[in-house]
Amino acid sequence: MEKRVIFRGWLLPICLVAPQLIISVVFFFYPAAQAVWQSLFIPDPFGLSAQYVGLGNFEYLLSDKYYRASFVTTAVFSILVTLCSMVPALFLAVCADRLIKSSGIYRTLLIWPYAVAPAVAGVLWMFMFNTRVGIISWYLGQLGYDWNHVLNDGEAMGLVVVASAWGRISYNFLFFFAALQSVPKSVIEAGAIDGARFWRRFFDIVLPLITPTAFFLMVVNVVYSFFETFGVIHTITSGGPQQATTILVYKVFSDGFVGQDLGSSSAQSVILLVLVGALTIIQFKYVEKRVHY
């Protein structure tokens, strides 16, 4: 039986949903609509007038080789961030799950990095790897490796990936740990009696049982790497060197606010919006089917 409250009149129900609606409209729908609207114009350099260009901004973007390069950069970056934040988290969760004593302390310590804001994390990593004063780059120098993420593409990418993934490991760890704890002990014992040793049991039994969690984390981490890593990239590399770490969301910022090309920036936001929406829908539609048993 469905339980429904039936209201007489319209006033009360509208008042009840209004706060949610107002927040959504003011902070989400209005800016999104604004972005779509602006993406159809090219403003003059002083922002005093704008010329309607239809889909011109999009046409220009899709033929722009820097923009296409940014796509590739974003793909590489988000795959790396997702892997680097999920695999170590899973490994740590497996270790913590085997602990009987003091797992509480271990867990608490592992959660700390999550409390560090991305921009602060970026600064921390930037100092550690700073080419002049960074402690890690100094040690690397002692070992004979000349670390310079300011000039080297690969090192720059590596550093922003590590800095972005670092804090996420805590977050992913929490979810993986909870998922591992919810795998019935007797199922694992049955596996042990059937003849599977630890890692075999892990891959044959435990991993399939925690795939719903892993899938959820994958979606969340991909979205994170698309949007929330802005602070890390801005503090460490500012998109460089030679745009090697300019992911899409960073390009939106640098074209719009540094380059003052609001039309193109808006068009990029729209593309990004569609892209992430599509990715999420694809992930839920096709991958989810395989992970539920």
Place this chain on the structure above:
Amino acid sequence: MTYVSLNSVKKSFGPTEVIHGVTMDIKEGEFIVIVGPSGCGKSTLLRMVAGLETISSGEIEIAGVVVNDKEPMDRNIAMVFQNYALYPHMTVYQNMGYGLKLAGDSKAEIDQKVQDAAELLQLSELLNRKPRQLSGGQRQRVAMGRAIVRKPSVFLFDEPLSNLDAKLRVQMRLEIRDLQRKLGITSLYVTHDQVEAMTMADRMIVMNGGRAEQIGTPLDVYRKPSSLFAAQFIGSPAMNIFDARIENNTLQMGETIIAAIEMPDQAVKLGIRPEHFVPSPTGAIKISIKATEPLGANTLLHGKLSGMGQNITVSMQGVHELSEINPTMAFDVERENIHLFDASNGKRLS
């Protein structure tokens, strides 16, 4: 021939000892039921045989080999868990074949063995289903199937029927026993249900507080319980226990002389099963009946001992209504049905 032997097996969790030394020899093909109330250590004992718990001291031997330090997979055992512990993401076929796959059997061999087991358990139609699409009884069968395909040397059952409804439980009880006889595999079966223990066991271990109170055939335990605990745990409804004493070679309860028994004078606990009271106009035990429970084949009479005030339950053949029986009835008990236990330590005296 001894096949599985437990030799003063003990288990401690930290400083707390939970199993205080169990010793038993199990013959090949025997069906042993470990029965006791919850928390008595019966599951722990079984898990020690399985290798899921370490053995704190003592030895467990399977097929002539001490297995204390062997992994579960190297003991050639199979276990059926209370919640079945089927792999939820695998089909019935995969569930049953997983152990074989790990053992390195070829695809054809696995198929042969799984099909055979499925036929034996009437699971052939269900091989492609996932566990969540099965009923409780079917899951139970799959768990059995997973255990038998590997042809283990020992079967371990950890309360396998306690999640089923009463009717299915009776049916599966018979099926498990039947299957075990057919395959002739030595089995250990843990349960808290004394009816399962009575009906299934070749021999049973009655456990209490981490000790084996009694090891014997169901009828041995029923006829000659070796302690007060075993006496009260086995048999339904439970045995009546009274404070009594031996004086001048007679068994007395209050002022009443129950029987003549040659024994030194002492305080005793007297046990009489409800079904062993024989109505007799001259009987020594007089009971004022307070309530009756007709069960069809027999009737339970609940009352108090006249002059003593102790509660007592009597089981009588046939149907008797409270209104139509004498409110005070007298009963006799045959000597062989009188159980006497030491009043201080509960051990059987005769």
